[in-house]
Amino acid sequence: MRRILMVSTMIAILLSISVFAALAAGKPPEKGEVLPVISLPIPRNPEERNYLGLSGSGLFKIPQIKARAVIVELFSMYCPFCQKDAPGVNELYRLIENNPDIKNKVKLIGIGAGNSPYEVEVFKKTYDVPFPLFPDKDFVIHKVCGEVRTPFYMVVRIDENGAHRIVHIQLGEYPGAEPFLELVLKASGLK
């Protein structure tokens, strides 16, 4: 009896370790949380580097972007909903860039879940996407973000001291550029 108890306890502990490990591997990001650690390559394109306020080479993390709020869209070239949203998200970019009050405060990036650089480029060209897009070919970032479906929008507020927090998340149901911008500005305290 004692032996059975010992063995069962060890199995139970091992099970819970694996569960904790699975939990740590990535659940969908939630409002109020810190962003999961996402490393992206600093763009080679000088316009994109300037847009994001980055320099040098190597990797960067999203809170290093020079902005008060970053809108991250997890998309896929293969996702019909992302395709449908693309013109509206482009419009969001234009609304921001055409507003001198928020132009340097709000930035937009896309991450192509499971997409190769080639596939991201096809999406970029097809929809004439004006903001930086990054491939996530092996679903590494997608896994860290809890394997969410797409399009998945996250708004990250970045404070002056570099601290950051997710202030809005949304799966699909893109409401259009103006309502979404309104939401972004309110959530990130810029309005």
Next chain:
Amino acid sequence: MNKKTVLHFILITGALSLFVLTPMAFGLSDAYRGNIYQVGTLKPIDSVLRVKVGDRAPDFTLPSVSGQKVSLSQFLGKKNVVLSFVPAAWTPVCSDQWPGYNVARDLFNQCDATLLGITVDNIPTLFAWTNQMGQLWFPVLSDFWPHGAVAKRYGVLRANGVSERALFVVDKKGIIRYIDVHDINKRPPLEDLMGALEKLKKGD
């Protein structure tokens, strides 16, 4: 019961309840989950090819979602043809290919190529599924009856009755020039297919 036994029981119950309750905690809140059946991870390939590069592509005639019958031979002398077999409708969206090929139409045109999407599903199923993808520019064909006959002829019918996730490139002379029977759990990168089509362009 002594204290040690009680402690053991508490530990076991606590750990097991965590294990049982955790799947609910993940609750991926997604708008589309209700419609997609999670098949899990499958055996990557479960068939034996019956054709090879250099063979004449077996001709076939299949009904399409648009109502017309489509034959492979109708493209002879006109277009290079990509046959895209995908396992089944309504299986995980993340591995879908056709909405991606839908936006790559220009790339196909540049290679003087067309695409035929084929599954073993029946027409009503394909109709409902492809409607979700937006307006597709290429025919979608049903290899439902005789069940999987075309997939079988090519050697890409799996033991459980769905087809492999397979791509065949057939040139304007009707010869197979590229085959990719891909790991069913993964999506073939678009650049590999485009590379194969580009090679045809150079050879023409």
